[in-house]
Amino acid sequence: MFKQEIYSARRSQLKATVNQGLILLLGNEESSMNYKDNLYHFRQDSSFLYFFGIDRPSLAAVIDLDNDREIVFGDELTMDDIIWTGPKETIREQAAKAGVATTQPWAALESLLKKALAAGQTIHFLPPYRADNAQKLADWLTIPYHTLKSRASVPLIKAVIAQRAIKAPEEIAEIEKAIGITVDMQLEAIRHAQEGMTESQLAGRLNGVAISAGGNLSFPIILTVNGHVLHNHYQDTVLQDGQMVLCDCGAETNMHYAGDLTRTFPVNGSFSTRQRMVYDIVAAAQQAAIDALRPGILFRDVHLLACEKLAEGLKDLGLMKGDVKAAVAEGAHTLFFQCGLGHMMGLDVHDMEDLGEQYVGYTETLQKSTEFGLKSLRLGRALEPGFVLTIEPGLYFIPELIDSWKASKVHTDFINYDKVDAFRDFGGIRIEEDFLITDSGSRLLGKPLYKTASAIEALR
Structure with a gap:
């Protein structure tokens, strides 16, 4: 207490x-x-x-x-x-x-x-x-x-x-403790994953890190080589050469404050050229969102900025086309990014969401969208000093969604479906970190964890 x-x-x-x-x-x-x-x-x-x-x-x-x-x-x-x-x-x-x-x-x-x-x-x-x-x-x-x-x-x-919503100094200290343990969980995954082991074997090591630190998990570990399934929990799937592991995990301290971090890394130690290109797109979108964090800005606008950066990268890759802002305004990017950029974090990993997302993440004048993609944005309101939140953009290539949109000719002005087909087996990539909103901007919480493609490869 x-x-x-x-x-x-x-x-x-x-x-x-x-x-x-x-x-x-x-x-x-x-x-x-x-x-x-x-x-x-x-x-x-x-x-x-x-x-x-x-x-x-x-x-x-x-x-x-x-x-x-x-x-x-x-x-x-x-x-x-x-x-x-x-x-x-x-x-x-x-x-x-x-x-x-x-x-x-x-x-x-x-x-x-x-x-x-x-x-x-x-x-x-x-x-x-x-x-x-x-x-x-x-x-x-x-x-x-x-x-x-x-x-x-x-x-x-x-x-x-x-x-x-406004975290006091003693709460921030607990959250940073939780994130520190979560960093150790991620390092355990990145350093010890190897071809031939199962997702469950790797996740068990992470579970042990959280419990041995005196607390527990802040949510069930998401660890999968099928990263395009957004909340895919570990199974007996065997890690294979050429695959990537998406690991989204969090520790909870004995005071019940949460951490939440995601890294995506190659099983064989090196990203393929295609994997690295997509990884760098996600990393650039995350950095753009981080740079935009400050009191007073609508988090919905930070989300849309990250979406535009993702769309720019996909356009450079040849998967999208046309005006990027128009594509995001029309929701064409949601073929690849179907969820929200982040959420509040504190005593709950999705803090206070049991009280209602409309009350936690929105206001009487800012209503939650019902549009595909935006309806999954849990936080849209203006940021305030003392808020703790996650920044977690990703790109997810879901074969069933690709087939459905292609058959219905959805957003053909913005999507090159012929080139998207080559990524049907790609999976997904997410990068996530936790931030405190300060009086002038934001601060990364917890001890740093490697996140560039080169740094991840060095750890592998």
Whole structure:
């Protein structure tokens, strides 16, 4: 946990923003794998962690704005529990470390909520992303299960996002720690990949790096020789000469702050001429986006700038043609770049997206697009000092998409399909790094990791 004063200050800021009613924040439960006592790794809810810092299951907290009180709800360990888990700090002791003086048993929460409803108090809650928490809310608040997300408190959502979006120095230190571990994961992949091993064997080494550093993975490892499948997790596919490995991985510290980095490298140690040309296009687009980062700029515009740089490179390669700006405006580049340039990062690797992408990445005046490609841009709003985000352009040659567009004659003014056909078996390339927006620009977070084609080859 951070210092008590940090959690108290966070809750005070929240209370000043949401100034009436009752705020209910749910922690997460344990989840069983295949029978009750065989459990998945526990991960606490990030907003609960942000405001209360207690990393244990089966907790909830109430901030009663009308009656100026804060309560953590949960049941202390019984002797039967202690036999299996050993002694632990009490909930009361942990709550005190977060600056909360009052704890009550779990059963008292339902009674408090019923009284609040009867008294006409507004009960603010965040949209649930786990079925067990959704069911609790439905039962306690007598709200139909399928309507819960639409009934979540927009004032609370906006207040939480406003706070969590701006990273404090202690948070940035944790994020940099996570990125440092993630760099070590990437180096493990780049240095030890070899022809004949499987994707799973390589990913297992990365998993070990994350866990041995005291934390865990911030998301399931994406590691594949089929890099054109955007979120292709490792399988028993064997690495072969001439292929590239796309490795997108992230570590999470024991405080649950995330890192997220991607590198693409050749199995045999050297990029082919064609692979290197495409790699350099992606690298140039990433650098253009990095150079554009500053407070006040719309991230959507940074995304479109990167798209134009990708299209320029593809035009030089002969795969695209015509006016680059017009091609991007029409969405022709999305045959090769179907996703967004980046996302917020913090306590979640896709920070706060459980609260709704429209609230996290957009505003009332800047709405998320429904167009192919742009609809996958999670962040579009103007950047502010304190934001932490990823920059991850890529080029992906998806045979099914190429066939569909070619058959329908989509964007023939901008795409040379005959030349694109020669890249059907290419796969995909992505390069990703994490940045802090500063008062004057941006700063690369974490220790540097080689990313030019030549540097990657030297590591191989």
